[in-house]
Amino acid sequence: MWIEVGHFAAILALVLSVTQMVAPMVGIRTGQLAWIRVGRYSAFAVFGLLTIASATLIHAFMTHDFSVTYVAQNSSLKLPTFYLATAMWGGHEGSLLLWAWLMSFFIAVAAWKHWKTHSVSMPWVLMILGGVTLGFLCLVLLLSSPFERLLMIPPDGRDLNPLLQDPGMVFHPPFLYLGYVGFAVPYAFAMAALITGQAKDEWILATRRWTLFAWTMLTTGIVFGAYWAYYELGWGGYWAWDPVENASFMPWLTGTAFLHSIMVQERRQMFKVWNLFLIITTFSLSLLGTFLVRSGVLSSVHAFATDPGRGMYILGFMAVMLLFSFGILVWRSEALKADNRMDAVVCRESTFLFNNLFLLVGAITVLLGTLYPLALEAFAGAKVTVGPPYFNKVFIPVMLGLLLLMGMGPLISWRRAAQGQLKKNFVIPAILAVVGIPIALFLGIDHPYAIVTVMLIMFVGSSHFIDFKRGVHSRMQSGSSNPFSAIWRMVGRNKRRYGGLTVHIGILVMCAGFIGSGMFQEVQTVIMQPGDKVKLSGWELTLDRYHKVRKDNWTATEAVIIAVREDGHSVTATPQKRKYDNHEMETTEASIFSYFWEDLYVVLGDRIPGRGWAIKAYRNPLIGWVWYGSFIIALGAIVALFQGRRLKKTQEAN
Numbered sequence: 001m002w003i004e005v006g007h008f009a010a011i012l013a014l015v016l017s018v019t020q021m022v023a024p025m026v027g028i029r030t031g032q033l034a035w036i037r038v039g040r041y042s043a044f045a046v047f048g049l050l051t052i053a054s055a056t057l058i059h060a061f062m063t064h065d066f067s068v069t070y071v072a073q074n075s076s077l078k079l080p081t082f083y084l085a086t087a088m089w090g091g092h093e094g095s096l097l098l099w100a101w102l103m104s105f106f107i108a109v110a111a112w113k114h115w116k117t118h119s120v121s122m123p124w125v126l127m128i129l130g131g132v133t134l135g136f137l138c139l140v141l142l143l144s145s146p147f148e149r150l151l152m153i154p155p156d157g158r159d160l161n162p163l164l165q166d167p168g169m170v171f172h173p174p175f176l177y178l179g180y181v182g183f184a185v186p187y188a189f190a191m192a193a194l195i196t197g198q199a200k201d202e203w204i205l206a207t208r209r210w211t212l213f214a215w216t217m218l219t220t221g222i223v224f225g226a227y228w229a230y231y232e233l234g235w236g237g238y239w240a241w242d243p244v245e246n247a248s249f250m251p252w253l254t255g256t257a258f259l260h261s262i263m264v265q266e267r268r269q270m271f272k273v274w275n276l277f278l279i280i281t282t283f284s285l286s287l288l289g290t291f292l293v294r295s296g297v298l299s300s301v302h303a304f305a306t307d308p309g310r311g312m313y314i315l316g317f318m319a320v321m322l323l324f325s326f327g328i329l330v331w332r333s334e335a336l337k338a339d340n341r342m343d344a345v346v347c348r349e350s351t352f353l354f355n356n357l358f359l360l361v362g363a364i365t366v367l368l369g370t371l372y373p374l375a376l377e378a379f380a381g382a383k384v385t386v387g388p389p390y391f392n393k394v395f396i397p398v399m400l401g402l403l404l405l406m407g408m409g410p411l412i413s414w415r416r417a418a419q420g421q422l423k424k425n426f427v428i429p430a431i432l433a434v435v436g437i438p439i440a441l442f443l444g445i446d447h448p449y450a451i452v453t454v455m456l457i458m459f460v461g462s463s464h465f466i467d468f469k470r471g472v473h474s475r476m477q478s479g480s481s482n483p484f485s486a487i488w489r490m491v492g493r494n495k496r497r498y499g500g501l502t503v504h505i506g507i508l509v510m511c512a513g514f515i516g517s518g519m520f521q522e523v524q525t526v527i528m529q530p531g532d533k534v535k536l537s538g539w540e541l542t543l544d545r546y547h548k549v550r551k552d553n554w555t556a557t558e559a560v561i562i563a564v565r566e567d568g569h570s571v572t573a574t575p576q577k578r579k580y581d582n583h584e585m586e587t588t589e590a591s592i593f594s595y596f597w598e599d600l601y602v603v604l605g606d607r608i609p610g611r612g613w614a615i616k617a618y619r620n621p622l623i624g625w626v627w628y629g630s631f632i633i634a635l636g637a638i639v640a641l642f643q644g645r646r647l648k649k650t651q652e653a654n
Contacts (some may be wrong), residue, residue, distance in 0.1 A: 001067050001285070002059050002060065002295035003056055003057070003060050003065065003147050003149070003447055004052075004054025004147070004358075005052065005439050006053040006055070006147060006423065007052070007053070007147035008054060008486075009049040009052040009053040009056070010049065010050065010053040010097070010137065010140065010141055010147070011141060012049050013045075013046045013049035013050050013053065013100075013104070013133075013137060014134065014138065014141060014466060015358050016042045016046050016049065017042070017046050017130050017133045017134040017136060017286055017569060018046050018130070019039065019042040019129045020038075020039050020042040020043050020046060020106055020107075020129075020133070020298065020447045021130035021131055021134065022040040022127075022129070023035045023042065023128075024039035024122075024124070024126045024127050024507075025123070025124060025382055026121050027039070027237065027616075032146040032202025035123070035125075035287050036123045037131070039123065039126045039127070040111045040115065040122070040134065041128060042052035042126075042130075042458060043104070043107045043111045043129075043130070044108050044109055044111065044112075044117065044132065046107070046108075046130075046133060047101075047105055047108040047572075049106065050097075050100055050101045050104045052098065053101075054088065054097060054098070054101045057070070057071075057094060057097065057146055057291070058085060058088050058096065061074075061075050061084045061085070061087050061088065062081075062084055062085065064077055064157070065167060066150070066153055066155075066156070066157050067149050067150055067153045068146075068148070068149060068150070068152050068255075069149065069150050069646065070091060070093050070146040070148070071087075071157060072150060072154055072157045072158065073091060073157070073158050074087050074090050074091045074094070074157070074159075074160050074161075074393070075087050075157045075159065075160055076156050076157040076158065076159035076160075076475060076553060076581075077156050077157070077579065078410055078552055079157075079159060079160055079165070079551050079552075079553060080165075081453075082167075082170070082552075083170075083320055084448050085159055086169065086170045087160050088146075088190075089173050089174065089177075089599075089646075090160050090161065090164045091146075091168075092144055092146060092310075093144040093146035093533035094137060094146045095142070095173060095177075096139060096144050097146055098173075098174070098177060099136055099146065099177055099180075099181060099290070100137055100140055100377045102134045102177050102178065102181045103129070103132060103133050103136065103181050103184060104133060105183055106129075106130045106181055106182065106184065107126070107130070107133065107185075108350055109638050110125060110129070110188075110210075111125075111627075112184050114206060114368055114645070117206070118189075118202075118206060119421045120196055120198070121189060121192040121193065121196060121198075121203070121206075122192075122324065122580040124191065124192035124196065125185075125188045125189055125192045128187075128188040128191050129184060129185070132184055133186075135317045135321075135556060138313075138587050139310065139313055139314065139317075143310050143313055143514055145625040146325070148297075151155040151454045151536045152294075154596070156582075157582075158582055159553060159580060159581065159582035161583075162554075162578070162580045162583050162585050162587045163232065163340045163554075163585075163587060165261075165554075165580070166228065166232055168224060168225070168227070168228025168231075168232060169228075170279045171224050172221055172224040172228055172445075173221075173405075174221075175217050175218075175220045175221030175224055175612075176217075176218065176221035176222070176225070176248055177221075178213075178214070178217035178218075178221070178250075179214050179215070179216075179217040179218025179219070179220075179221055179248075179255075179286075179468030180214075180218070180251065180286035180287075180290065181214075181241055181286075182213055182217055182218075183211070183214045183218075183255060183279070183282050183283045183286050184208060184283060184286075185207060185208050186203075186207035186211045186214070186258075186279050186283075187208055187280060187282070187283035188327075189203040189207045189210075189453060190207075190276050190279045190280065191280075191328065192611060193276075194261075194276060194328045194329060194332045194461055197335060198538075199333065200269075200272075201265060201266055201269070201356035202559070203418060203654045204262045204265060204266060204275065205266070205414060206383050207531055208643075209641060211255070211258065211259060211279075212259065212637060212640055212641055213641065214255065215256065215259055215637070216634065216638070216641070218248065218251065218252050218255065219252065219633060219634070219637070220630075221248065221573070222245075222248050222249065222252060222282065223627070223630040225245065225248070226238040226239055226245075226626070227413045227627060229245075229593075230623075232587070232588075232590075232618075233588070234588030234590050236523065236601055236603070236620060237354060237517075238517075238538075238623075238626065240617070241369070241386075241387060241388050241390065241391045242407060243292060243370045243373075244289075244292060244293055244372040244630055245247070246366045246369070247285075247288065247289035247292045247293060247295060247370070247654050248289055248464075249366055250288070250363050250366050250370075251282050251283075251285040251286045251287070251289065251364050251368055252361040253359050253366070254278055254282040254285060254354070254360065254363050255282045255361065256358040257278055257359035257360060257363075257571050258275060258278040258279055258282055258305045258360055260352050260355050260356060260359075261274055261278060261352055261353075261355075261509070262275055263274050263352065264349050264352050264389035265354075266501070266630040267414060267417070267542065268340050268349060268414065268415075269339035269340055270339075270340055270341075270349065271328040271352075271353075272336045272337075272340070273329070273333055274356070274359065276329055276336070277329065278356070280322075280325040280326065280329065281363075284318065284368075285363070286316045287314070287317070287321065288318065290314060291311060291314040291318060292370070295319040298305045299639075301339065304556060305573040310471070328359045329472070343415045343416050343439050343637060344416040344417070346410060346412070346416070346417045346422070347413065347414060347415055347416050347417050348409060348412045348413060348414045348417075351405050351409045353408070354401070354405055355406075355409070357403060357526065358401045358402045358405070359402065362395055362399070362402075364392045365391070365395055365398065366391070366395070369386040369390050369394075370384035370386070370390055370604040372384070372386055372528055373386055388569070390458050391479065393596060395526070396448075396449050397498045397503040400449070400452055400453065400456060400511065401403065403456040403457075403459075403460055403507075404456055404459070404648040405454070405462040405510070406460050406504050406507070407429060407456065407459045407462075407464075408426075409431075410461070410463060410464060410467040411426065411429075411463050411466065411467060412425075425463075425523075426463070428462055428466065429458075429460075429466070430459070431457045432458040432459065432461075432462045433455040433456065433458050433462075434455070435456035435458060435619075436451075436454040436456075436457070436458040436459075437451060437454075437455060438468045439454060439458075439634060440454040440455070444520070444566050444593045445515065445519065448610040450515050450518075450519055451509055453514075453515055456511075456516070457508050457511055457512060460504065461505070461508055463574075464504060464505065467501070467505045468501070472486045472487055472488045475487075475489055475490045476482060482627055483489075491577055491639070494534050494641055495639050495641045495642045496643035498636075498639065499636045499637060499638070499639035499640025499641070499643070500634075500636065501644075502632060502635060502636030502639060503633050503637060503640070503652075504631075504636075505632055505636070506630065506632030506633035506634075506635070506636060507629065507633065508629070508630030509625050509629035510560065510626050510630065511627065511629075512622055512625050513623055513625030513627075513628075513629060514556040514626065515622070516620075516621040516622025516623065516625065517613050517622055517623040517626065518621050519533055520622075521538045521618060521619065521621070522536060522618065522619040523616065523617070523619075523621050524536045524616070524617045525605075525615070525616045525617050525618075526614070526615055527608050527611050527612050527613065527614055527615070528559075528612050528615045529611070529612035529640065530543055530544060530545050530546070531543065532612070533645055534615070536600075536617050536618075536619055537619050538566045539563050539564070539565055539566075539600060539617075539619065540560070540563070540564050540566075541558075541561050541563045541573070541602070541617055542562045542564075543559060543612075543615070544561065544562055544565075544572075545559075546558065546559050546613065547560070553580055553581045553582070554578045554579060554580045554581065555578070555579055556576040556577060556578040556579070556589070556611075557576065557577045557604065557606045557607075558604075559573075559575055559576075559577045559602075559613060559616070560573075560574055560593075561573040561574070561575070561602055563600060571593050571600070573591035573593070573600070573602040574591050575586075575588075575589060575590055575591040575603050575615075576589040576591075576604060577589075577604050577605075577606075588603055588605075589604075590602065590603045591603075593623070594623075594624050596624065597618070597621060598619055598620060598621045598622070598623070598624075599618075599619070599620040599623045600617070600618075600619060601618040601619075601620055602615065602617050603616040603617075603618075604614070604616070
């Protein structure tokens, strides 16, 4: 019965999302505030109803209600409780419901938080977000319902996909969705500003935290996905330019460009049309990511659905949204001319401009590499694969350009940079960048891109240090008694700036991790029997035994391998080959030991009859720095999130 309650709640939410769209429009036409209030209360009600719908679906999983088709297809009696509670987003239908629930939650928060400060924009925001919610609820209820019942109730379910029975599934999809859906709010405010003809700075100030929150969640989701791939898929890497990985990376790139370019609009009242273009593109790419994962056009470990009908619906929905958004942007473009023009080529505005161009080129590069095989197969019937060689060849130079701009930005003045100032600011970073060449060669780095990356790490790190040191010095001259007090006051006063610079430092640490793990990875693939030994760059691995392991809903063959490092440190690696009860698919569980400078990564491969088992051992230098860098990025983003708004008069809002 509870699932019917959830189904009815979802239907009621769909009806109220129509009310959320229509009532504010009636209020605008008639001038009666009561109609706009109806739209607002409808948004709250939609959130409440979708909460009930989601709760009933989780309840069905927790109680093993296999009369519900979705539950029977994605759980079993032996599925651990940890995964039962989160299996809601383990399949196509439930994850779409999660998308709609998160959307309704964000709308409710926006309607509560911005009701008084943005009374002119709010009716349009409610209408636009109501339309997006309506589109997804139609998809959930008409094409992908998780509430359907089975006539013949099975005694047990099919179980969750083995690859998804992992903590990564618990965290990775929700964080990605928080990012995707989070961009909907800035998008709606941007469209409201366009429609009302008030596309100045206020919509950016109102949604800056929303944008930063969405970007942070998307970044965290991508990193969670990379780490999940690293330890679950057993290939020793973390990023393969898989089309679905690319789907989350594209909105991240344009969202990053947007976060930078809005600073130019706030400071210099420039890039107005460009910022609107970027936020529309970012949210559109979020929808594209949903289309790629849900349409069945991709063959990927990440792809959930194989129903082209659902894909066509999402494609049509996305097309309507694009026509609506860019149509209004073109219509209003004449009224959005910049108040200022760039005074010189060398200035901070131009570094942001080139930063945006590089990020956009990167996004286009990824988009072409992702969609080209799909288009070729659709129109010519040919199958091609665009893999890492293409992406690395095109994308790495773009990222090196971004690193260079990252180092220049903090030390270049707004409006116009004087020649003397440039020499004074960049002589030390330039010298240290050159010093990076012998350092790279000393470390054994001989690839040109990697050497340039080391130079840029030195350049960016030193430019940021100089900027930080000057800030502390200035604070101490203005009365701070000691450096710590100066740092506290300096960061507290401008959390956004220093949060952003911290994010840059995190990216540098990640770059070091990319070089180490990409260029110095060592691999040994051997067939081993108990007692066999293999050496791997400072490690000696001895196979002790194989044995069977049984737990919950799986059985595994586990190898016990004693690994001894040359300094005497030893660990016991236990890589597994798992077979789940209700699935033919075998999964690989790598055994990983992480240290500051390297990871030891051991994988159990296939059994070779009469000879033993294939063992693959990796030494991954600096791979942990990729994760350390992501922690620093998250820290910087959190600091920046605490920055308040800087609008002089709240009434300027509308």
